[in-house]
Amino acid sequence: MVSALTRLLLLTCVILPFHGAEKLRKALDRKDVEYEKYNSCPQGPAGTPGREGNPGHNGIPGTPGIPGRDGIKGEKGECVSEVFEEPWKHNYKQCAWNSLNYGIDLGKIADCTFTKLRSDSALRVLFSGSLRLKCKTACCQRWYFTFNGAECTGPLPIEFIIYLDQGSPELNSTINIHRTSSVEGLCEGDL
Structure with missing residues (x-):
């Protein structure tokens, strides 16, 4: 042991x-x-600052934040019944004449019947052809469209005006001018 x-x-x-x-x-x-x-070196005065360095590269994208909360519930809206209108349809007509040389100075030149489908639309009219003005003294002539016997007021009348100074009185001459012209415009509302 x-x-x-x-x-x-x-x-x-x-x-x-x-x-x-x-x-x-x-x-x-x-x-x-x-x-x-006791044996560490004492720190001296700070040196002069160095120059700014080149910018660095873009870092890694951060993570997405926390999703926000839902807002407060809104007020209840009015119940509105929807009105479905008919789809818009083209409604156009072209009237053409071979010759409108009636030799008349006043009155209706031509007639074209058209039915507008809606009162909230506009009717576009266009005349393209020859207009003539003949006179010995200074004269002025106006061509215009009418709808059911009245000129358009909305937005403006659709018209074309030509003015000519007098011819040569010493030669007793007559001015007889033919111009190819266009008259165009829109007429709104009930016609």
Whole structure:
């Protein structure tokens, strides 16, 4: 059997070196702190600032934020019944004449019947042809469209006017001018 003295000696040999090592470690730590405290270099004055560097590259995009919350509920709207109108249809007519040389000075030149389908639309009219003015003295002539016997008022009358100065009195001449012309316009409302 191992005696008590041998055990005590064995324990002392095993535990004592650990206890001494711990004391040594603590002493070394204190020396490092003291070295840094007393043996570090003092800091001198700040140097001149350096120049600005080149801009860097764009970084990685951030993650999307948290979605916002729903707003408060709005007021209830009115119940409106929808009115479905008929689809818009083309409604056009072309009137043409071979010869309008009646030799008349006043009155209706030609007639063209047309039925508008809607009162909230406009009627587009166009005349393209020869207009004649003949006179010995200064004269003026006006050509215009009428609808059901009346001139258009919305937006404006559709008309064409020619004025001629007098002919040559010493030669007793007559001015007889033919002009290819166009008269065009829109007439709105009920016709």
